[in-house]
Amino acid sequence: MIGICYGIINPILRSKEFDSKDWIENVDTRYRMVNDLERNKKLEGKTKKEIIELLGTEYKTDCWTKNTICYVVPDPDNYAMLDHYEFVIFLNDKNKVERVENVIR
Secondary structure (H helix, E strand, O other): OHHHHHHHHHHHHHOOOOOHHHHHHOHHHHHHHHHHHHHOOOOOOOEHHHHHHHHOOOOEEOOOOOOEEEEEOOOOOOOOOOOOEEEEEEEOOOOEEEEEEEEEO
């Protein structure tokens, strides 16, 4: 029962509102802002240039498919050496955000 409560409540407590400066300067706190970016569709319709201005220049391109941008989103509670999270931004033909996804890699 405690595990179930922890699994439901912990992500809510750990979430925080997206802040561009904090995202760029504190990589270890990105995992807390991902939910806000995803749920509130804060990046939807933005251009690649606008995304880079908001999320910074430390990203990979074409990381999942063509026209994707990936940002590393480490979770300090995940102790697995091989697993890490990536915040994947899928762009359409016009280089605008189509959708976003937080993915275990």
